[in-house]
Amino acid sequence: MTHQAIILGTGPAGLTAAVYLARANMEPLVIEGPEPGGQLTLTTEVENFPGFPDGVMGPELMDNMKKQAKRFGATFERGWVTDVNVDQRPFKLSVDGLGELEAQSLIISTGASAKLLGVPGEKSNIGKGVSTCATCDGFFFRGKKVVIIGGGDSAMEEANFLTKFADEVQVIHRRNELRASKIMQDRARANEKITWALNKTPVEMVSDGMKISGVKVKDSDTEEEELLETDGIFVAIGHNPNTEFLKNKLDMDEKGYLLVEPGTTNTNIPGVFACGDVQDQKYRQAVTAAGTGCMAAMDAERFIEGEATIDWSQSLS
Template sequence: MAYKTIIIGTGPAGLTSAIYLARANMEPLVIEGWQPGGQLTTTTEVENFPGFPDGILGSELMSNMRKQAQRFGATFKTGSVKSVDFSNRPYTLDVEGLGQLQAESIIISTGASAKYLGIPGEQDNIGRGVSTCATCDGFFFRGKKIIVVGGGDSAMEEAVFLTRFASEVRLVHRREELRASKIMQDRARQNDKIVWSLNRTPLEVAATGMGLQGLKVRNNETGEEELLETDGLFVTIGHTPNTGFLGGQVDTDEQGYIVVKPGTTETNIPGVFACGDVQDRQYRQAITAAGSGCMAALDCERFLESLAHEAVHA
């Protein structure tokens, strides 16, 4: 049996797609990965999602979206998509734990994974002082000291943004030279709240039960180790879109983000759509992911209606 549509991924994009398609009686199957809810489940408080004036836990927001999709008839199964075959429709997914599944249309909403430093104490303190999203979490560090790790445009942008809240933003980079464009470097260097700790390699996130103490680094010139005190650590060394399982069948850019037709969620494969962070290298917010999930559902619905119309007039 081929499903009308299968949605891969359960972040804000995938779940919004599921809500819209289920309400349209398309009976979508949603494949949850091993981290249902996506990156939002690692965020404690979400304060910038419209409709929640007092904020809401990321995990609770995702749970509510999931229940809403189920209420309208979406089905959920847990598994990891190992490979796809988009050469013929119905399209085939090889899913670990579920075997082969087929669908007339596919919505890819597998997100992008933040890159981490991979040092001791980092993973233990995600959501407890360690973050990868300044827009999401900067507000919580009003009047406090913050460290930003990274040397690219994103690091400069987030450091400047965080000066709105922090008393001090320390920018740590393992090299003397930055990768960021000159205009972004200049903007950061002109900000009095930003202090610089270049040519330093992060070694460990130091924390107690009360919160972060600081970031232990090695001075690459002297070899000496030091503890840079901080209340918050923002890791801004990039994201990796979760597109490896596609095997190159869907067009991506040089960083691996899925390329969609401008103004739509259509990929180069008819009936295969992409939404959320897997095709968004710029905004990466829950609300923009949800919006693109709605777009994908509407695009998918039109595609399925055109198939039905062709079948009637064949």
């Protein structure tokens, strides 16, 4: 059986694409990876997704999106894509547990994973005071003291952003010198709310079982350890796009993010589309991912059906 459309990934981008394609009677098959729902399943309360004035739990939002897509005819299968052949159509996918699948169009929405330090107390406290997204979670730390771990541009940008809410933002970096550009360093150093813990390497994140209370760091020179008390920890050491299985298959930048034609979700292979964080290293928000998921669905249907045959009035209503 050759599917009209296969979607890889079930974050906001993939699920939005599934809703649109299912409503257009294209019966998309959605392949769920090892972490269905994407990064939002690691988030407790989401307060910046439109339509939820009182906020919504991340896993609940993803579950509702999935139910919505299923209602219109999308099907879901759990599997791990090991190989993709996009040299000719129909495209062929090798999926552990499902065998070989064929598709006339392919939507890549496998997202990006935040890099973690791998220290004790980190992963177990995500959503309990540990975060990888200042824009998503900064509001919850109004009037608090937080730390941000990292020394690049994104860490400096997030440190400045967090000062809108927190009373103090302490930057922890394992070296004495930051990797950030001079302009970003100058901006952070000029901010009176930002303090510095340089030449310190985090070795453990400490909590009382319910929320974070501190981070244990080791001096990179003396190896002496100390506990820095904090209400929240933001890890800002970068992201890895989940595109390893697409190397030498699709065009991507030096970091591995898929390249798309500006203003579209078209990759360099006709019929293959990319949406969400897998092609966006700038915004990385649930709502922007959902928007590009809508774009990918529209681009895919136009590719399959032809521009003149499309009536988007139902999908857009």
